[in-house]
Amino acid sequence: MNERRSLHPMYIVYSLFQVIKGLWPLLLLGVIRGTFSELGWYLYAGAGALLLVTGLHSFFSWKRFGFWLEHDRIVIRKGVLFRDEKTIYFTRIHSVNVEQSLLHRLLRIAQVKIETPGGNKKADGILTALSLPDANDIKELLRRHADDQQRAHKEPEEGGAPAVQADPDTTGDSEHAQPAAVNAERQPDDKPTPPPLSKGASFRLDTGMLLKAAATSTNFGLVAAFLGAAYSLGNDLIEPLLPGSLFVDFIEDSVTGFSKAIVLFVVIACIGFLAIAWILSILLYILKYSGFEVRREGEQISVSYGLLEKKSFLFDPKKVQAVIVEESFMRQPLGYAQVQLQVVSSAKQEVLLLHPFIKRSEVQTLLDSFVSRLRLPQPAQFTKAPKRAMFYYVRFPMLFAIIVCSVLIVFFKTNGLWSLPLLPLVFGWGYGCHRTAGILLEDGQLSLQSRFVSRSTYLIRKPQILTMSVKRSIGQEKKKVASLLVHALGSPMAKKAAYMDRADIEPVWRWYSRTGRMN
Amino acid sequence: MDRALTERLHPDYLKVYRLNGAITAVISLVLVIGYLALALWKDWTLIPVWIGLGVLLLECILFIWIFPKVIYSRFKYELFEEELEIQSGLIFIKNVLVPMMRVQHVELETGPLMRKYELAKVAIVTAATTHVIHGLKLDEAQSLKRRIGVLAKVDDQDE
Numbered sequence: 001m002n003e004r005r006s007l008h009p010m011y012i013v014y015s016l017f018q019v020i021k022g023l024w025p026l027l028l029l030g031v032i033r034g035t036f037s038e039l040g041w042y043l044y045a046g047a048g049a050l051l052l053v054t055g056l057h058s059f060f061s062w063k064r065f066g067f068w069l070e071h072d073r074i075v076i077r078k079g080v081l082f083r084d085e086k087t088i089y090f091t092r093i094h095s096v097n098v099e100q101s102l103l104h105r106l107l108r109i110a111q112v113k114i115e116t117p118g119g120n121k122k123a124d125g126i127l128t129a130l131s132l133p134d135a136n137d138i139k140e141l142l143r144r145h146a147d148d149q150q151r152a153h154k155e156p157e158e159g160g161a162p163a164v165q166a167d168p169d170t171t172g173d174s175e176h177a178q179p180a181a182v183n184a185e186r187q188p189d190d191k192p193t194p195p196p197l198s199k200g201a202s203f204r205l206d207t208g209m210l211l212k213a214a215a216t217s218t219n220f221g222l223v224a225a226f227l228g229a230a231y232s233l234g235n236d237l238i239e240p241l242l243p244g245s246l247f248v249d250f251i252e253d254s255v256t257g258f259s260k261a262i263v264l265f266v267v268i269a270c271i272g273f274l275a276i277a278w279i280l281s282i283l284l285y286i287l288k289y290s291g292f293e294v295r296r297e298g299e300q301i302s303v304s305y306g307l308l309e310k311k312s313f314l315f316d317p318k319k320v321q322a323v324i325v326e327e328s329f330m331r332q333p334l335g336y337a338q339v340q341l342q343v344v345s346s347a348k349q350e351v352l353l354l355h356p357f358i359k360r361s362e363v364q365t366l367l368d369s370f371v372s373r374l375r376l377p378q379p380a381q382f383t384k385a386p387k388r389a390m391f392y393y394v395r396f397p398m399l400f401a402i403i404v405c406s407v408l409i410v411f412f413k414t415n416g417l418w419s420l421p422l423l424p425l426v427f428g429w430g431y432g433c434h435r436t437a438g439i440l441l442e443d444g445q446l447s448l449q450s451r452f453v454s455r456s457t458y459l460i461r462k463p464q465i466l467t468m469s470v471k472r473s474i475g476q477e478k479k480k481v482a483s484l485l486v487h488a489l490g491s492p493m494a495k496k497a498a499y500m501d502r503a504d505i506e507p508v509w510r511w512y513s514r515t516g517r518m519n
Numbered sequence: 520m521d522r523a524l525t526e527r528l529h530p531d532y533l534k535v536y537r538l539n540g541a542i543t544a545v546i547s548l549v550l551v552i553g554y555l556a557l558a559l560w561k562d563w564t565l566i567p568v569w570i571g572l573g574v575l576l577l578e579c580i581l582f583i584w585i586f587p588k589v590i591y592s593r594f595k596y597e598l599f600e601e602e603l604e605i606q607s608g609l610i611f612i613k614n615v616l617v618p619m620m621r622v623q624h625v626e627l628e629t630g631p632l633m634r635k636y637e638l639a640k641v642a643i644v645t646a647a648t649t650h651v652i653h654g655l656k657l658d659e660a661q662s663l664k665r666r667i668g669v670l671a672k673v674d675d676q677d678e
Contacts, residue, residue: 466647466648470613473610506521514599514601515600
């Protein structure tokens, strides 16, 4: 197994495209400006030389790139001018990801990323271009090693959790599911027998669910940015056609009194804008999450999704620190939630998606099959924030809203009064946050429920809590109100249960304190 | 969070904090005087001087008088067998529990001013958080560092 392996030859094309991708604004400019000027010839020569140099560079870096899979480590050698050798021991590997960007898919290759703990990007082993079977082959191989390691520590437990929803007709293409068996003939010979793939649970998202999820997704931020770009582009195109910008007309009209047509136009435009934003958000969501699947692969959990850009990651369930169940305000009434995991991975402090759209009632089954010993309590079980704490939820948002309203009224006089509905809205928001906030301590598990916009429930067990803090101001101390903060690995931010009753926090504090129990 | 924590900062920390505040105040004063001279020479408006003096006064009250006192009186800590509890705060009072088995390393740091009073600050670092005890006498800081070092090694598989 010690033979040198190299990347797929498509790597040359891939890295060439990468260079072009970085330079395309320049190229576009060159083409537009240069074609008609007498400088054109030089430009083409320059571009040609550039292409040749990068092409040669890509070729040699492909040639130089080699990796060796030895019995306990992977060695990667690369570099044309500066040689670089990287050795990653299998024991140190944290996760192995197979990724496919759009370009990768067009070229029918895939990228394998081997992540090590605590490492930055440089410390990760990246095999930029491999044929898909090869990529999955390597991923499978590394996974087996990880499993073996764990077997050495303890007997494998039976991972026979029930498959809850194994729907055969998923929208995603099935090519990512196939190659588990491909490497059967390429089994490394220093191992006795291939460990039997424990047939574990798998969750998928069928077409109907995907559509529902997309329709209730609220990633308006991305859409707004997209539309903003489209608008500025459109404005540039429209401006020569229409004398005077629309907005100038609009403002002039609003000064001289509203013309009905303009108002109607603005209303229709707003509705249209929202509709387009919604449709776009649905499309983007489908592109991102179609073909979603989470399943157990031996000791590890594999999550994969994506239509154009394939994402797939593999991680050890033992590295899961906490679970975050999030119900956005459109999904909460429908009873659906999104499940995220806080995992210790490399330097990226990120939360991984375990499931984008699942019935709240089924979350427990999902957790049981993948994350051990965490329970999702019912919202009614939580000890809620006390009534007297409501003031603290509402004060700053209300203060801000009052300032905004007063400024608007001062500047726009009567028209500024239209901002007044902001006040009850903000109050309602603060009230909602207050009503949701709660803590629950049960069977050695701490659960925090809170709301920013969507309701989020945080589940963590004692060994995973890194530090715990309690925070309160003097006034809150007098009112016996305090905030509880829980810090865990995998996220730079502490999770907070704000302004709870002190009497409800104290048991949690005593539970976490290692000395508190004794006296 | 209700138990009385016994350890406090060294009173000399108050002096260092105030000295720090005084130094910044002097620098601000120099800036204000500089502008005043320039303004008198060039016949500029004197309004910035008044604003500057106001800010300076506020700075003196807050950083030399109130903040050090409050921070000092609020800061308490105690090292237990299995955990460290720190209470600190200015506007908010914060209690934090750091289990010994989560401590990754302890850092000792001291600056020129602190060295003059033989003070040091001890930073207790976990995998994701850092907790600082600001002003301790050097030998006290050393012994705290060593004690945490010993306690943190205890491999306690709780639960």
